[in-house]
Amino acid sequence: MADWVEACGTDDVEEEDVIRFDHAGRVFAIYRSPDDEYFATDGLCTHEHVSLADGLVMDEIIECPKHNGRFNYKTGEAKGAPVCVNLRTYRVKVEGGAVFVEV
Amino acid sequence: MSRHFVIVGAGEAGARAAMGLREQGFDGDVTLVGGETHLPYERPPLSKDGMVAEVFAAKTIATAERLAEAGVAFRGGVQVAGIDRASKRLAMGDGGALPYDKLLLATGASPRRLAGVEGERIVYLRTIEDAQRLRGVLGAGRHIAIIGGGFIGLELAASARARGAEVTLIEALPRLLSRGVPEAIAGRIAARHLAGGVRLVFGDAIAGIESGAGSATVTLASGMRVEADLVLIGIGAVPNVGLAEAAGLSIDNGIAVDGQLATGDADIFAAGDCASFPLAIYGGRRVRLESWRNAQDHGNLAAHNMLGAGEVGASVPWFWSDQYELTLQIAGLADEGAVTVERELAEGSILFHLSADGRLVAASGIGVGNAVAKDIRLAEMLIGRGARPDLAALGDPGVRLKGLLAA
Ligand SMILES: Cc1cc2nc3c(=O)[nH]c(=O)nc-3n(C[C@H](O)[C@H](O)[C@H](O)COP(=O)(O)OP(=O)(O)OC[C@H]3O[C@@H](n4cnc5c(N)ncnc54)[C@H](O)[C@@H]3O)c2cc1C
Ligand code: FES
Numbered sequence: 001m002a003d004w005v006e007a008c009g010t011d012d013v014e015e016e017d018v019i020r021f022d023h024a025g026r027v028f029a030i031y032r033s034p035d036d037e038y039f040a041t042d043g044l045c046t047h048e049h050v051s052l053a054d055g056l057v058m059d060e061i062i063e064c065p066k067h068n069g070r071f072n073y074k075t076g077e078a079k080g081a082p083v084c085v086n087l088r089t090y091r092v093k094v095e096g097g098a099v100f101v102e103v
Numbered sequence: 104m105s106r107h108f109v110i111v112g113a114g115e116a117g118a119r120a121a122m123g124l125r126e127q128g129f130d131g132d133v134t135l136v137g138g139e140t141h142l143p144y145e146r147p148p149l150s151k152d153g154m155v156a157e158v159f160a161a162k163t164i165a166t167a168e169r170l171a172e173a174g175v176a177f178r179g180g181v182q183v184a185g186i187d188r189a190s191k192r193l194a195m196g197d198g199g200a201l202p203y204d205k206l207l208l209a210t211g212a213s214p215r216r217l218a219g220v221e222g223e224r225i226v227y228l229r230t231i232e233d234a235q236r237l238r239g240v241l242g243a244g245r246h247i248a249i250i251g252g253g254f255i256g257l258e259l260a261a262s263a264r265a266r267g268a269e270v271t272l273i274e275a276l277p278r279l280l281s282r283g284v285p286e287a288i289a290g291r292i293a294a295r296h297l298a299g300g301v302r303l304v305f306g307d308a309i310a311g312i313e314s315g316a317g318s319a320t321v322t323l324a325s326g327m328r329v330e331a332d333l334v335l336i337g338i339g340a341v342p343n344v345g346l347a348e349a350a351g352l353s354i355d356n357g358i359a360v361d362g363q364l365a366t367g368d369a370d371i372f373a374a375g376d377c378a379s380f381p382l383a384i385y386g387g388r389r390v391r392l393e394s395w396r397n398a399q400d401h402g403n404l405a406a407h408n409m410l411g412a413g414e415v416g417a418s419v420p421w422f423w424s425d426q427y428e429l430t431l432q433i434a435g436l437a438d439e440g441a442v443t444v445e446r447e448l449a450e451g452s453i454l455f456h457l458s459a460d461g462r463l464v465a466a467s468g469i470g471v472g473n474a475v476a477k478d479i480r481l482a483e484m485l486i487g488r489g490a491r492p493d494l495a496a497l498g499d500p501g502v503r504l505k506g507l508l509a510a
Contacts (some may be wrong), residue, residue: 054473056480065476081119081399
């Protein structure tokens with residue numbers, strides 16, 4: 001069952017950056033890639049549950065701000081120590097200047 | 104015949120190297136020997152969450168299943184007692200022998216002991232057992248004395264306060280964190296501890312510590328006496344070099360290795376807290392780092408080079424510490440700097456350290472939660488590239504550091 005939730009405006013996220021989105025007690029991270037596409041993953045690192053939105057986005061990688069664990073935010077794949085559990089990803093669509101996440 | 108790589112020390116560096124060998128496709132035998140009985144575990148939480156959490160749970164770096172899956176033979180609770188380099192065999196503490204083709208020494212460091220001070224109420228903090236012992240005492244109505252205003256002592260002070268214990272921290276020098284942390288940041292940390300109710304005593308030496316049946320008494324040179332339930336000594340760490348030294352390897356504030364982490368013996372490498380190595384970004388300055396990320400980077404690099412990659416380490420030192428709601432992060436070595444520029448952020452601030460000729464050499468930041476993390480990470484990349492950023496741009500929070508990377 002698709003349940004689309006409006007997360008933010010397209011301009012709320014800078015290019016090659018990430019913001020945090022809280023919804024129904026859950027934390028998500030919304031990304032805008034260098035080529036202007038939007039992505040969404042769980043918002044907390046799988047190592048110590050730190051908000052990834054304080055981390056650095058480079059190309060398709062989000063780096064956790066706490067200990068630099070790295071994930072591919074397009075696929076959710078954990079890229080090595082100290083993170084070994086992948087991030088869950090969510091489908092995203094852009095409509096009328098807003099970013100929607102399928103939660 | 105299958106080749107056998109042996110790693111001595113199952114800490115951060117050793118465990119990472121073992122996994123790294125497999126990630127690199129090594130198909131010989133890998134044995135990871137750990138002097139502790141535990142599976143490899145993370146030390147940083149021992150003074151932080153692990154001290155505060157309701158229930159103590161060690162944070163394992165690699166579970167038994169992961170090690171087995173990777174084909175790493177883990178031998179815990181066994182000390183390596185000696186290295187016979189001529190026959191390439193290790194003498195094991197339990198009496199056996201273990202032959203190796205390549206050897207990695209990842210023996211870590213041990214707390215520096217305060218000479219002449221012994222007793223039941225004196226503790227150090229390095230292992231799970233140490234942490235559990237401390238946990239048993241921290242709580243309301245208890246008083247702990249901490250000797251040394253370094254990271255371990257300060258993190259423990261914050262955790263002890265969180266558990267309601269009284270804390271007196273005694274530092275021999277006039278300020279906290281005099282090794283590697285700029286004075287402005289150390290001052291901010293001191294202020295936070297004072298606000299948190301820690302009693303800070305500066306510039307006083309220890310005249311004696313008596314560990315009695317019911318309590319311990321610390322006597323200072325000034326005559327001041329501090330009664331405590333427990334005394335934590337956090338005056339630094341010394342590298343575990345005994346094994347290497349006895350085997351005739353060269354020692355220089357740690358097991359001396361080159362930029363590829365190789366010792367003078369082509370089949371023996373060293374990594375992590377036990378190793379001193381030349382840092383390429385500072386013209387080959389020899390350092391020994393006690394840092395979690397360095398241990399990981401070294402573990403990876405050692406795995407590559409045990410397989411003959413011939414790679415020279417190029418990482419920038421990086422360290423963090425958590426105290427109360429504050430996190431400190433430092434990239435590079437601040438003492439390399441001659442000029443300092445400050446950037447004020449909404450919930451933190453960063454000091455950029457530049458050499459006299461304008462190269463960014465380090466950045467130290469402190470802030471609430473991860474307020475400084477992104478900028479410190481970008482600074483780390485700039486440092487790694489030998490960048491000479493504009494001073495005004497560094498000081499202006501309106502200028503995105505990411506933009507400077509492209510320059
Ligand atoms: C309480 C605490 C908090 C910390 N917090 C931070 C932090 O916030 N940030 C940060 O960057 N760093 C922190 N550190 C430092 C970080 O944990 C270390 O840099 C890291 O653990 C070093 O890893 P290592 O593998 O080199 O050594 P270790 O983790 O010390 O592992 C070495 C292992 O080798 C074993 N060994 C030694 N000799 C032998 C032998 N002869 N035979 C068999 N086994 C042997 C030892 O028993 C030990 O288990 C902290 C350290 C402590 C103790
Ligand atoms: S919390 Fe993300 S890497 Fe540790």
